[in-house]
Amino acid sequence: MADIKRTPLYDFHCGLGAKMVPFAGYDMPVQYPLGVMKEHIHTRTHAGLFDVSHMGQVILRPKSGDLADAVLALETLIPVDILGLGLDRQRYGFFTNDTGGILDDLMIANRGDHLFLVVNAACKDADIAHLQANIADQCDIEVITERALIALQGPASEDALVTLCPAVKDMRFMDVITADILGAPAWISRSGYTGEDGYEISVPNSKVVELANALIALDSVEPIGLGARDSLRLEGGLCLYGHDIDTTTTPAQANLRWAIQKARRAGGERAGGFPGAEVVLAEFENGAARKRVGLRPDGRAPMREGTPIFSSETDGTPIGSITSGGFGPTVGHPVSMGYVSTEHSKIGTTVYVEIRNKRMAAIISTLPFTPANFKR
Amino acid sequence: MKFTEEHEWLVVEDDHVIVGITEHAAEALGDLVFVELPEVGITVAKGDEIVVIESVKAASDITAPLDGEIIAVNDALVENPELVNQDAMGQAWFFKLKLADPGSMDELMDEDAYKELIG
Numbered sequence: 001m002a003d004i005k006r007t008p009l010y011d012f013h014c015g016l017g018a019k020m021v022p023f024a025g026y027d028m029p030v031q032y033p034l035g036v037m038k039e040h041i042h043t044r045t046h047a048g049l050f051d052v053s054h055m056g057q058v059i060l061r062p063k064s065g066d067l068a069d070a071v072l073a074l075e076t077l078i079p080v081d082i083l084g085l086g087l088d089r090q091r092y093g094f095f096t097n098d099t100g101g102i103l104d105d106l107m108i109a110n111r112g113d114h115l116f117l118v119v120n121a122a123c124k125d126a127d128i129a130h131l132q133a134n135i136a137d138q139c140d141i142e143v144i145t146e147r148a149l150i151a152l153q154g155p156a157s158e159d160a161l162v163t164l165c166p167a168v169k170d171m172r173f174m175d176v177i178t179a180d181i182l183g184a185p186a187w188i189s190r191s192g193y194t195g196e197d198g199y200e201i202s203v204p205n206s207k208v209v210e211l212a213n214a215l216i217a218l219d220s221v222e223p224i225g226l227g228a229r230d231s232l233r234l235e236g237g238l239c240l241y242g243h244d245i246d247t248t249t250t251p252a253q254a255n256l257r258w259a260i261q262k263a264r265r266a267g268g269e270r271a272g273g274f275p276g277a278e279v280v281l282a283e284f285e286n287g288a289a290r291k292r293v294g295l296r297p298d299g300r301a302p303m304r305e306g307t308p309i310f311s312s313e314t315d316g317t318p319i320g321s322i323t324s325g326g327f328g329p330t331v332g333h334p335v336s337m338g339y340v341s342t343e344h345s346k347i348g349t350t351v352y353v354e355i356r357n358k359r360m361a362a363i364i365s366t367l368p369f370t371p372a373n374f375k376r
Numbered sequence: 377m378k379f380t381e382e383h384e385w386l387v388v389e390d391d392h393v394i395v396g397i398t399e400h401a402a403e404a405l406g407d408l409v410f411v412e413l414p415e416v417g418i419t420v421a422k423g424d425e426i427v428v429i430e431s432v433k434a435a436s437d438i439t440a441p442l443d444g445e446i447i448a449v450n451d452a453l454v455e456n457p458e459l460v461n462q463d464a465m466g467q468a469w470f471f472k473l474k475l476a477d478p479g480s481m482d483e484l485m486d487e488d489a490y491k492e493l494i495g
Contacts, residue, residue, distance in 0.1 A: 037407040037409075227406070227433065231432065300409070300410050300454070304435070327430075
């Protein structure tokens with residue numbers, strides 16, 4: 001733990017009384033004095049400020065000067081229609097490996113003369129190495145270290161951010177702009193990872209404390225830690241890399257079919273052409289053996305990561321396991337995600353999860369648990 | 377009031393003791409979301425894991441502080457686990473224990489000793 005890193009907001013978090021924990025190599029706030037439950041509810045009803053500066057920000061510039069060359073290069077690593085991504089629009093995607101597993105999930109934005117990527121903290125070094133090993137001939141790969149990244153999430157986000165940057169009002173879900181905030185150019189997307197409306201804002205390291213302070217000075221905005229970030233994304237049905245998706249889960253198994261647009265599927269204009277394409281596309285045709293599902297525990301006991309799932313109260317062989325689980329403060333009951341064999345994945349199926357040597361019932365449920373609240 | 381190293385408090389009431397967890401413990405656990413209580417009438421030995429609690433972070437156990445018999449449990453906690461975060465030393469008691477040996481209370485810490493433990 002000698003080389004644990006800090007984001008530019010480290011002192012800001014400590015000054016607010018945050019409980020700091022190591023996460024993906026960074027000392028990060030897991031909760032503030034408000035506590036996980038209230039932070040979660042505040043984000044869903046007002047607005048929450050998250051430090052996500054630990055995540056990787058990467059710019060890809062085409063060496064040829066033609067963005068399409070960078071796009072087509074990136075499409076060799078990511079099974080997403082990036083060529084079809086409009087100017088100043090953003091899209092969710094993932095890097096796949098040769099067996100169709102997921103190396104990381106990320107956000108990709110078309111910024112006209114370059115692509116802007118946001119990748120997970122725990123994977124960023126590997127992602128950058130992966131980009132450098134595979135598409136450095138076509139792209140200049142610039143790792144952004146002089147900028148911090150914050151997320152402002154929740155229904156009051158627009159009214160809060162408008163006070164500092166009027167241009168954000170007209171943005172729709174997944175729009176991206178560059179606009180001045182506090183006299184510095186900010187890269188702003190209308191997106192996030194809570195299932196709520198909101199923004200992710202990349203600003204120079206030197207400006208981020210001032211921006212964070214300006215936002216929490218508003219009555220509607222509270223600082224939110226990683227604890228509530230996790231319960232928010234879980235209720236939102238969103239995958240956490242390393243838990244719900246990893247190198248052993250394929251897009252079809254993970255129920256991320258929606259993220260692979262027609263152009264990259266069998267019969268599309270640029271079908272395949274990414275690592276593991278045969279496996280991924282064959283699973284789209286023939287079905288996957290297991291599926292990521294939502295689970296609603298019958299009682300009040302949370303069903304947590306790693307717990308085995310069974311088809312009956314007595315059957316000895318697990319049909320899958322929980323990959324994320326906890327209490328959902330907004331829905332008011334425990335919520336989980338996990339993988340089950342496809343024959344048991346139908347919505348409404350009762351399965352059994354073994355907790356403390358007792359089999360407890362859970363119902364396969366639709367995701368998300370809380371309806372998405374995006375400004376489309 | 378007496379205390380254990382497991383961050384439980386005990387208060388004598390008539391011929392039994394009331395047991396809960398300290399405010400310090402509740403704060404360290406974070407928001408509680410689940411409580412499973414023992415059955416009334418069972419006999420427990422010191423150290424037995426008799427209550428399961430889960431916070432937003434993780435599951436943990438509360439152990440029997442001394443030998444005895446469970447004579448009542450606080451069902452209100454099952455419906456409202458958050459009571460523990462709101463009033464750990466008062467309303468949010470977990471169970472009442474009829475001690476096998478009332479003298480065994482003397483083994484436990486007093487308030488000063490507990491305060492020293494948690495620094």
